[in-house]
Amino acid sequence: MTLSLHQAQTIVSGALEFADKNKMKPVSIIVLDARGVLKAAAAQDGTSLRRxxxxxxxxxxSVALGMGSRALFKRAKEQAFFIAAATSAIGGSLVPVPGGVLIRDGAGAILGAVGISGCTSENDEAAAMAGIAKAGLVSDPGAD
Amino acid sequence: MTLSLHQAQTIVSGALEFADKNKMKPVSIIVLDARGVLKAAAAQDGTSLRRxxxxxxxxxxSVALGMGSRALFKRAKEQAFFIAAATSAIGGSLVPVPGGVLIRDGAGAILGAVGISGCTSENDEAAAMAGIAKAGLVSDPGAD
Amino acid sequence: MTLSLHQAQTIVSGALEFADKNKMKPVSIIVLDARGVLKAAAAQDGTSLRRxxxxxxxxxxSVALGMGSRALFKRAKEQAFFIAAATSAIGGSLVPVPGGVLIRDGAGAILGAVGISGCTSENDEAAAMAGIAKAGLVSDPGAD
Amino acid sequence: MTLSLHQAQTIVSGALEFADKNKMKPVSIIVLDARGVLKAAAAQDGTSLRRxxxxxxxxxxSVALGMGSRALFKRAKEQAFFIAAATSAIGGSLVPVPGGVLIRDGAGAILGAVGISGCTSENDEAAAMAGIAKAGLVSDPGAD
Known part of the structure; x- marks a missing residue:
């Protein structure tokens, strides 16, 4: 199973609905497929330059290491040097705080990941999970 | 005037409608605001890895140099070394073929740009312009 | 509202006046607009090579994450791995010590940022704020 | 002799005066010292994102190879591969069209360079030379 554009767009709209309903600060939403390729995105009005x-x-x-960014957050707190080295090794794009959530199908296969930033990490993550739920897929935010 | 998320999403949906109606090959659609920041995006199912x-x-x-990519295409044919140098100077992301279209408001101010790739350059550009038209904004594809 | 060259030059001259009056060590002054683009700059005689x-x-x-660099400084002390990751994710240019001050208009919109380096962080920041004040704009150095 | 901030600011103001008087399109002006370090800069209102x-x-x-960018332009037309290789070798920032002018003192020593972009290459170069003249220094735009 491959993440479809329709699914990715549903994830974005579900995340936006959650953000609006919970009066979150403006967020940027990125949906990548299992190859790490940009599938859909939306940046709310008022997001900062590099959000x-x-x-x-x-x-x-999350896609790079096969775990939600909450698990990367745990690892960063325990072993910052590993996360720094991994970030460099994979080319520079790895942010180890909650808000990066793996998208899995019912059998557990990774279809991609959602990344959200702009509000608190907790809210960013909750919005990502709301979007994935709206698309009928399974969220894996990573274990603390 | 700043490009809103609503406008960017309308551009994406207009470009997707055009692509479907004209049975284009799968395309990736990127909408940047005037800061060069990703505002909305969609990649159709079947696009290649780095499309x-x-x-x-x-x-x-287009946003970097303030001209649609058709004008960059013309310059590249006339003076390839300038486009190569400019690409390097701005950090690597500049593709000088049609399909990058500036988004202007009624007064001519640059609000951002749409980039589409996946089908022929002509079709990519036409889809970008269809999306911008759907949002009630002005297309500037650059002069040949 | 967009930061004008005149405003940016006034910020530079105000910062230079403050630096001279307070006998600061030689500083480099950078003014970026809201797009992160260099609008005006001055490096005093005697600044070191990469100042x-x-x-x-x-x-x-500051512009990238929408907060003065004093707030980035606080975050770096609390969660160094996040600042390291964010720096990498945005392409390498983020220095999380005081001296990066957001420029806001009266309504609170971000017009850009000033960055100063060369003397103590406290003085660098004070000079940036003096420059912004001279231009009649609002400083946001970030919260401790 | 070292390029002073006062000289660099005089160069910028002279170039701006020339640009205004000749109704040039909006330009960005960069003054580097002999080390390649940013000494002063100004971007007129309306310049494009990466100008x-x-x-x-x-x-x-110009500073990197010790010749005005008009000489790099000549070389690019004769031997594009050399300019491409040199650009890469020096880290990516070399634009081989007129508008990069070496600043020399009366004895011929290189004090730095001015780079201007935004209007025609001819006008960009003329504005750079006007700025250098205003500072009482010697322009070396490179030979055709």
Missing amino acids: SDIATGKAHG | SDIATGKAHG | SDIATGKAHG | SDIATGKAHG
Whole structure:
């Protein structure tokens, strides 16, 4: 199973609905497929200049290492040097705080990842999971 | 005037409608604002691995130098070394073939650019212009 | 509202006056607009080889994440790995110490940022704020 | 002799005066010292997103290879591969079209370079030379 554009757009719209409903600060939303390729994106009005790069780093780090960015966050707190080295090794785009959520199908296969940045990490992650739920797919935010 | 998310999403949907109606090959669509920041994006199912990077290069080159990528195409045919140097000077993302179209408001101010890649350059450009028209904004594809 | 060259030059001259009056060590002053684009700059005689890159990193980091570099400084002390990751994700130019100050208009919109480096961080920041005040604009150095 | 901030600012103001008087399109002006370090800069209102990078490439290429960018232009037309290789070898910033002018003192020593971009290459170069003349220094635009 491959993440379709329709699914990716549903994830974006679900995340935007969650952000609006919860009066989150303006966020950037990035959806990557299993190859790490940009499938859909939206940046709300008022996001800062490089906010999309942070969102991309959450999603890309998640797909790159096969774990939600909450797990990367745990690893960063335990072993910052590993995360720094991995970030460099994979080309620079890995942001190890919550808000990067793997998209899995019902069988557990990774279809891609969502990265959101702009509000608190907790809210960013919750919005990503709301979007994935709207598309009928499974969220994997990573374990603490 | 700043390009809103709503306008950027309308551009994407207009370009997708044009692509479907004209049975174009799968395309990646990138919408950047005047800061060169990703505002909205969609990659149709079946696009190749780095197609979004090509689309981004068309849009980014257009905003970077303030001219649609058809004008960059003309310059590249006349003076390839300048386009190569400019690409390097601005950090690598500039694709000088048609399909990068400046988005202007009614007064001529640059609001951003659309980049599309995946089909012929002519069709990519036509889809970008269809999207911009759907949003009620003005297309500037650059002069031959 | 867009930062004008006249405003940017006034910020530079105000910062230079402050630096001279307070007998600061030689500084480099960088003014970026809201797009992260260099609008005006001055490096005093005697600045070290890459001092402008440090000043640019303070200003660029501020515009990139939408907060003065004093707030980035606080975050770096609390969560160094996040700042390291964000720096990498946005392309390398982010210096998380005081001296990067957002320029806001009266309504709070971000017009750009000033970055100063060469003296103490406290003095660098004070000079940036003096320049912004001279231009009649609002300083946002970020919260501790 | 070292290029002073006062001289660099005089060069910028002289170039701006020339640009205004000749109704040039909006330009970005970059002044580097003999080390290739940013000494002063100004971007007129309305310059495109990465115009300063092009201006920097003209100035940096000139200082890097010790010849005005008109000489790099000649070389690019004769031997594009050399210019491409040199650009890469020096880190990416070299734009081989007129508008990068070496600043020399009366004895011929290189004090730095001015790079201007935004209007025609001929006008960009003329504005750079006007700025250098205003500072009482010697222009070396490179030989055709």
